Amino acid sequence: MSQTPELLVRDLHVAVEGKEILKGLSLEVRKGEIHALMGPNGSGKSTFANTLMGHPRYEVTAGEILFKGQSVLEMEPDERSRAGLFMAFQYPVAIPGLSVANFLRTALNARLAPASNGDGAVPARRGIAPREFRALLQEHMKRLRMDESFATRYLNDGFSGGEKKRAEILQMALLKPEIAIMDETDSGLDIDALRIVAEGVNALAGPHLGVLVITHYQRILNYIKPDHVHVMVDGRISISGGPGLALELESRGYDWVREGKEVTAP
Amino acid sequence: MSSEPATLGIRDSYTEKYGFHDREQAVFKTRRGLDAEIVRQISEMKGEPAWMRDYRLKALEIFEKKPLPTWGGNVSAIDFQNIYYYVKPTADEKKSWEDVPADMKRTFDRLGIPEAEQKFLAGVGAQYDSEVVYHKIKENLEKQGVIFLSCDHGLRDHEELFRRYFGTVIPSTDNKFAALNSAVWSGGSFIYVPKGVHVDVPLQAYFRINTRDMGQFERTLIIVDEGAYVHYVEGCTAPTYSSDSLHSAVVEIVVKAGGRCRYTTIQNWSNNVYNLVTKRALAYRDATMEWVDGNLGSKLTMKYPSVYMMEPGAHGEILSIAFAGRGQHQDAGGKVIHAAPHTSSKIVSKSISKDGGRAGYRGLVKVAKGARDCRSTVNCDALLLDEASRSDTYPYMEIEEERVTIGHEATVSKIGDEQLFYLQSRGINKDEAAAMIVSGFIEPIVKELPMEYAVEMNRLIQLQMEGSVG
Numbered sequence: 076m077s078q079t080p081e082l083l084v085r086d087l088h089v090a091v092e093g094k095e096i097l098k099g100l101s102l103e104v105r106k107g108e109i110h111a112l113m114g115p116n117g118s119g120k121s122t123f124a125n126t127l128m129g130h131p132r133y134e135v136t137a138g139e140i141l142f143k144g145q146s147v148l149e150m151e152p153d154e155r156s157r158a159g160l161f162m163a164f165q166y167p168v169a170i171p172g173l174s175v176a177n178f179l180r181t182a183l184n185a186r187l188a189p190a191s192n193g194d195g196a197v198p199a200r201r202g203i204a205p206r207e208f209r210a211l212l213q214e215h216m217k218r219l220r221m222d223e224s225f226a227t228r229y230l231n232d233g234f235s236g237g238e239k240k241r242a243e244i245l246q247m248a249l250l251k252p253e254i255a256i257m258d259e260t261d262s263g264l265d266i267d268a269l270r271i272v273a274e275g276v277n278a279l280a281g282p283h284l285g286v287l288v289i290t291h292y293q294r295i296l297n298y299i300k301p302d303h304v305h306v307m308v309d310g311r312i313s314i315s316g317g318p319g320l321a322l323e324l325e326s327r328g329y330d331w332v333r334e335g336k337e338v339t340a341p
Numbered sequence: 342m343s344s345e346p347a348t349l350g351i352r353d354s355y356t357e358k359y360g361f362h363d364r365e366q367a368v369f370k371t372r373r374g375l376d377a378e379i380v381r382q383i384s385e386m387k388g389e390p391a392w393m394r395d396y397r398l399k400a401l402e403i404f405e406k407k408p409l410p411t412w413g414g415n416v417s418a419i420d421f422q423n424i425y426y427y428v429k430p431t432a433d434e435k436k437s438w439e440d441v442p443a444d445m446k447r448t449f450d451r452l453g454i455p456e457a458e459q460k461f462l463a464g465v466g467a468q469y470d471s472e473v474v475y476h477k478i479k480e481n482l483e484k485q486g487v488i489f490l491s492c493d494h495g496l497r498d499h500e501e502l503f504r505r506y507f508g509t510v511i512p513s514t515d516n517k518f519a520a521l522n523s524a525v526w527s528g529g530s531f532i533y534v535p536k537g538v539h540v541d542v543p544l545q546a547y548f549r550i551n552t553r554d555m556g557q558f559e560r561t562l563i564i565v566d567e568g569a570y571v572h573y574v575e576g577c578t579a580p581t582y583s584s585d586s587l588h589s590a591v592v593e594i595v596v597k598a599g600g601r602c603r604y605t606t607i608q609n610w611s612n613n614v615y616n617l618v619t620k621r622a623l624a625y626r627d628a629t630m631e632w633v634d635g636n637l638g639s640k641l642t643m644k645y646p647s648v649y650m651m652e653p654g655a656h657g658e659i660l661s662i663a664f665a666g667r668g669q670h671q672d673a674g675g676k677v678i679h680a681a682p683h684t685s686s687k688i689v690s691k692s693i694s695k696d697g698g699r700a701g702y703r704g705l706v707k708v709a710k711g712a713r714d715c716r717s718t719v720n721c722d723a724l725l726l727d728e729a730s731r732s733d734t735y736p737y738m739e740i741e742e743e744r745v746t747i748g749h750e751a752t753v754s755k756i757g758d759e760q761l762f763y764l765q766s767r768g769i770n771k772d773e774a775a776a777m778i779v780s781g782f783i784e785p786i787v788k789e790l791p792m793e794y795a796v797e798m799n800r801l802i803q804l805q806m807e808g809s810v811g
Contacts, residue, residue, distance in 0.1 A: 128762075128766050129765075130762050131758065131762070151765060152766045153765040153767075153768050153770045153771065153774075155766075156765070156766055156767055156768035157768045161766075162766055164766075167763065168757065168760050168763045170763070170764070170778060170781050171784075172780065172781025172782055172785065173777055173778070173780070173781035178764075178767075181773070181777065182764075182767040182769055185768040185770070229781070229784075246767060
């Protein structure tokens, strides 16, 4: 606990199209920890996730985000990814014509080869051998109980809700991030799919990974056990506590957090 | 990236990979411009029969009478009197690369042609300016009676067969540029596939312009006899010059009963080439004609491969990809003409525009009176990479029969910020992410290509995409 946290967010202010959404959010996540960030709709949870990953629509107006001691604010999303940040999307977009396997191999190789970001030069490709990649992919897909044919399907194109979320976990497993943000990964999942996804996250969790689970509902926390729970209201974290806080929210709703800030969680 | 002058970045590595040129060393060159004397000179150089010379001279008259088209792209800047219409690079064509002059061989080596021939082709023709400098077909095909020659040698060695079909699919009166080609044609391919013969691996022709201010006017005639099959592939590149070149080909194809012909084009001209081409096929009873037409290069392309379905059971298919970058206009598409009942056709068009480029689909579905129970589907999708680029769709329908099934779908989409962000969030840089989205967009067509060409197509798309998103 003594070393600098891998992810350090300090007094973050973020605006979208001129409207301030995050109003001074601070948070620390270390490798080996699981954090849950909860909050009602519109509190800014997804804004926070997208800002961490560098979505161009979100403008940081004040504060800082340090990842492994370095500010990421000037980094492109792909640079953040290669540095070890990952976000599992709430709504993964479809890329018709791009197969899951081709996409994942490119993403993996982008980590192995020197990048050419924008200067037009084609990097010397080293990368993973096709056979080795196929074996690796099969192994991870098996763990997530995905059919082999999944690799040849077009990315998120015609996927069910559960397939999309499993595909996100598959990407996370292959890319091996140091800090992973799960943006409402539980939304739209039935209980079986939720269990599979949660098992996937739990299998990856450990001393080399820090996880930030962003959720509206307590339900996913029955499967992914957080060490720390934060409640976000109106663009900032209003309470932090241990696992018990999530249960309290479940029974009492979010209103008491909004009203009284005097409550201290167990 | 931001410090580059605005004029750079236009297919930069095109210049390096394809845009180079050899020292000019033509053995013969007509003077600039076009008149009857030049047409006679070309015919004389080739030692042609009188009927062909007269055909050329008549075509020249037609060319001179016809006005320039005022639709499609802007062709008014073409200076017809500044062009060299015939540039003969060598004394004669060779059957061995060793005998091809060193400069030219080196050029084709750089373009990977001899290597491709070794690996996956049944025959290759390599044209350099106006003439074919290398031509060869695998012996086993020759033994089966397959003819694959330059068009000039086709006329010389198989005059009767040649004359029976030449100009019957596309007469010189068809349009101004078909007339021009008919007057000054040189090079191209002549193919005959005998009854029932399947040419399992592709035949390829490669067209290379080297000389500045020249026009290349190859002529191709393909006859696929009953129950036969052939896949013909053409590729082309040219040096990047500051003045414009003209490429105006005519391709005529006859597919007889039960035959099948697939014609694949990977057009990658430099951005100073006007590419104005007429391509047409006749498909008879139960015959299939497929055009796979990829247009990536050129300043302006106007090309609409067409299939005339002449008898019941004929099927026509046109798969078209057009990619227009800065300063480029791709007016591509296709035409299907149902001239007989129980015929079917399919057109799939994918156009991509970026950096202010303009790519579009122009197509015609025609069903003649009495051609009952025909089916036709047209899908055209356009992808715009930025606000400055443009896409046009001109789907013409002339349906003179009621009992037909015609489907038409068109979409226009913009490359999405959300798609780019998603791929970037996985560590893929923005350029590569955009290229992946574009490759995905054309995947339904690319997957129809033999593996080697699919790889080539994706590589060329990558090249087009360089530095395209800021």
